[in-house]
Amino acid sequence: MTRLIRAEAVKLRNTRTYRLLALGALALIAAGVAATSLTTSYAGGMNPVRGTLALAGLAQTFALIAGALAVTAEFRHKTITQAVLITPRRTPLLAAKVAAFTAAGLAFGLLATGAAAAIALPVLASRHVASHIDGVHLAGIVAGGGVATALAAALGVGAGAVIRNQAGTVVTVLGLLYVAEPLLGFIPHAGTAVQTYGLGGLASGATGTTGFPASAHLLGQVPAALVFAAYALAFLVAGAALLRRRDIAA
Amino acid sequence: MATWPTRRRVPVRDLGVMIAPHELGPRPGPRAGAAPNRPPVLPAIEVAGLSKRFGPAVAVHDLSFTVSYGRVTGFLGPNGAGKTTTLRALLGLIRPDAGRALIAGRRYAGLASPFGTVGALLDAGAVHPGHTGRDHLRVLARAAVVPVGRADDLLAKVGLAAAARQRAGGYSLGMRQRLGLAAALLGDPRILVLDEPANGLDPQGIRWLRDLLRSLAAEGRSILVSSHILAEVAQTVDDVVVISGGRSVAQAPLEQLAGPGSSLEDVYLELTGNPNGDPS
Numbered sequence: 001m002t003r004l005i006r007a008e009a010v011k012l013r014n015t016r017t018y019r020l021l022a023l024g025a026l027a028l029i030a031a032g033v034a035a036t037s038l039t040t041s042y043a044g045g046m047n048p049v050r051g052t053l054a055l056a057g058l059a060q061t062f063a064l065i066a067g068a069l070a071v072t073a074e075f076r077h078k079t080i081t082q083a084v085l086i087t088p089r090r091t092p093l094l095a096a097k098v099a100a101f102t103a104a105g106l107a108f109g110l111l112a113t114g115a116a117a118a119i120a121l122p123v124l125a126s127r128h129v130a131s132h133i134d135g136v137h138l139a140g141i142v143a144g145g146g147v148a149t150a151l152a153a154a155l156g157v158g159a160g161a162v163i164r165n166q167a168g169t170v171v172t173v174l175g176l177l178y179v180a181e182p183l184l185g186f187i188p189h190a191g192t193a194v195q196t197y198g199l200g201g202l203a204s205g206a207t208g209t210t211g212f213p214a215s216a217h218l219l220g221q222v223p224a225a226l227v228f229a230a231y232a233l234a235f236l237v238a239g240a241a242l243l244r245r246r247d248i249a250a
Numbered sequence: 251m252a253t254w255p256t257r258r259r260v261p262v263r264d265l266g267v268m269i270a271p272h273e274l275g276p277r278p279g280p281r282a283g284a285a286p287n288r289p290p291v292l293p294a295i296e297v298a299g300l301s302k303r304f305g306p307a308v309a310v311h312d313l314s315f316t317v318s319y320g321r322v323t324g325f326l327g328p329n330g331a332g333k334t335t336t337l338r339a340l341l342g343l344i345r346p347d348a349g350r351a352l353i354a355g356r357r358y359a360g361l362a363s364p365f366g367t368v369g370a371l372l373d374a375g376a377v378h379p380g381h382t383g384r385d386h387l388r389v390l391a392r393a394a395v396v397p398v399g400r401a402d403d404l405l406a407k408v409g410l411a412a413a414a415r416q417r418a419g420g421y422s423l424g425m426r427q428r429l430g431l432a433a434a435l436l437g438d439p440r441i442l443v444l445d446e447p448a449n450g451l452d453p454q455g456i457r458w459l460r461d462l463l464r465s466l467a468a469e470g471r472s473i474l475v476s477s478h479i480l481a482e483v484a485q486t487v488d489d490v491v492v493i494s495g496g497r498s499v500a501q502a503p504l505e506q507l508a509g510p511g512s513s514l515e516d517v518y519l520e521l522t523g524n525p526n527g528d529p530s
């Protein structure tokens with residue numbers, strides 16, 4: 001298993017796409033957090049820190065895409081063939097990807113959320129906006145950012161293994177996060193469940209930041225992370241079962 | 251022993267009995283090569299009664315043949331004959347509907363060290379375009395627990411040392427074939443399965459490939475190689491397996507199939523039901 005995780009680590013390090021995704025996410029988060037903390041009035045009872053750091057949730061979106069690419073690129077470039085020839089039992093192959101990308105996701109989530117906090121807090125302080133948050137809760141948000149990003153990467157690996165097609169996976173994931181969930185959230189009654197238990201709501205809950213809409217009822221950090229982990233596990237189990245069963249015919 | 255297929259249209263020469271090449275032993279002369287110290291009893295590759303459908307399409311039907319050590323076996327057939335399906339079934343990539351495909355007496359997934367037993371080149375395009383040739387091999391080496399330095403040795407062996415640090419996306423088809431061959435050789439396997447390895451190679455590359463395959467067979471390795479380039483096959487292989495429409499139509503040593511007055515091409519076209527070479 002260690003050998004497979006090492007191989008995945010080499011791929012992660014040497015593939016430009018992942019570097020570009022990470023840099024793109026960091027740039028967007030930094031710019032978004034800086035602009036928001038400089039300009040927002042934080043009316044309506046929203047906690048300024050939790051509201052601003054919600055933007056660091058982009059790290060989870062990018063990790064989800066990176067995890068999906070980890071699997072779909074193997075099919076797109078047909079490198080899955082050599083991978084399966086080296087490791088005929090296909091489940092460890094997927095497990096190694098999950099391990100490598102979950103670890104990378106954790107590190108990236110901590111970095112992205114930590115960087116967002118490092119930008120937001122001084123800016124808010126300079127504007128004399130009371131943050132209403134102590135060190136312990138801030139640490140919880142950063143840790144939650146790490147955990148949620150790691151889980152998002154794992155979910156991406158599972159979704160990639162289920163769908164396989166690269167464009168199809170990315171469009172499905174982005175469509176779900178940014179179109180389907182926000183729209184479904186407006187359905188009376190049922191919409192509140194989507195706001196809480198949809199991927200966006202769970203990510204916000206796990207990071208302890210403000211959800212969408214800001215009035216959304218979210219689970220606590222630990223329960224949200226557990227439900228998120230259950231989603232990721234469900235996709236991974238389905239992906240592993242399909243990977244075992246499917247022919248690799250081209 | 252399998253019965254002779256009904257599609258055979260060649261005149262009966264000495265093909266009346268299907269002869270598994272491993273039963274013949276090494277041929278005398280320069281192609282016989284150095285036999286391994288202890289010749290294995292099992293054939294390197296054994297395909298028996300293999301069948302596979304994709305939906306309504308029959309890809310392979312009741313296909314049987316064997317491949318022995320120390321020899322290069324040409325695997326021939328028209329486009330869509332089922333060659334790639336057979337090779338993929340052999341390597342555990344697709345699940346046959348019936349029959350068995352064994353390597354060194356075992357299913358691929360049952361091999362103790364699959365990558366060290368059989369090396370395969372199935373698709374020269376199977377490389378991430380953003381990775382350098384060196385990175386590609388190093389990833390495989392890490393996963394297969396092969397010393398990473400062997401990747402550099404093999405890049406030199408296949409003539410890619412100068413291009414090792416270039417992204418594979420910029421490689422020509424010939425360069426990708428060479429990289430694929432290096433990947434196949436990474437585990438130092440005794441058995442090689444190569445699908446159209448000569449595609450995209452220039453004349454120097456084809457000569458290089460022929461010499462490489464001959465030298466690998468001379469070391470006692472078993473090589474199963476599919477190809478459409480019959481003139482090249484005739485110069486490279488010891489044995490020939492011909493399939494058509496997913497069925498076996500001939501298996502014999504090359505000199506028994508193509509003798510004086512009939513080239514491998516003539517025999518192949520007759521065996522595959524198109525003696526005039528008309529487009530189908």
